[in-house]
Amino acid sequence: MKSKILPIILFVIFITVFFIFYKGLQNSNIYIPENNIEKKIPSFEVKNFASNKIENSDQIFEHNKFYLFNIWASWCVPCREEHKYLMKLSKENKIQLIGINYKDKYRNAKNFLDELNNPYDKIYTDEDGTISIEWGAYGVPESFLIYNRKIIKKIIGPINKKSLLEIKDIIK
Numbered sequence: 001m002k003s004k005i006l007p008i009i010l011f012v013i014f015i016t017v018f019f020i021f022y023k024g025l026q027n028s029n030i031y032i033p034e035n036n037i038e039k040k041i042p043s044f045e046v047k048n049f050a051s052n053k054i055e056n057s058d059q060i061f062e063h064n065k066f067y068l069f070n071i072w073a074s075w076c077v078p079c080r081e082e083h084k085y086l087m088k089l090s091k092e093n094k095i096q097l098i099g100i101n102y103k104d105k106y107r108n109a110k111n112f113l114d115e116l117n118n119p120y121d122k123i124y125t126d127e128d129g130t131i132s133i134e135w136g137a138y139g140v141p142e143s144f145l146i147y148n149r150k151i152i153k154k155i156i157g158p159i160n161k162k163s164l165l166e167i168k169d170i171i172k
Contacts (some may be wrong), residue, residue, distance in 0.1 A: 022087035022166040041069075041149050042134045049101060049109070049123035060122065060171045066095040066171045067146040068118070070159075071132050073104045081160035083116045088121035089164060093172045102132055102140050145170060 044057050061067055068089065072079040090097055099120035101109045106125070113123075126132050135144060138156060144168060145153035153170065156162050 013069045046124040069144040074108040078158040096121045139158040
């Protein structure tokens with residue numbers, strides 16, 4: 001009798017463990033950040049790239065205007081790839097480009113802009129990365145489309161042809 005109970009108990013344990021793993025595989029634990037969000041921009045103070053003057057986010061973003069808040073760095077290879085799309089977007093009169101230079105040396109960032117041209121209306125520095133973290137950035141490049149001081153779209157990674165067309169479509 002004891003010899004029949006042990007295989008039954010092992011079988012029940014095996015089925016239970018199998019069921020738990022099977023259900024675990026069906027529930028995806030992969031986090032995919034929301035790209036189309038509608039939340040207020042964080043309040044922050046930041047240093048102006050050119051003048052070193054400290055500015056508040058209330059001075060940077062106005063109501064009823066579109067902004068593209070772009071986090072970039074000279075050492076970032078994808079930032080070079082997206083730069084041509086930022087240049088195209090800078091020719092649009094319906095949007096202002098705000099650049100945040102992320103954990104970069106001033107001289108390197110200046111050389112980057114001198115080499116590739118400056119698409120930004122305003123540039124600020126984020127020397128320790130805290131402003132980017134407050135915005136919920138995962139790395140560089142990352143961009144936020146803003147209207148009425150609200151983030152209406154988040155673009156993770158470099159802006160490409162597809163995201164450029166999406167931005168242009170939104171700001172029409």
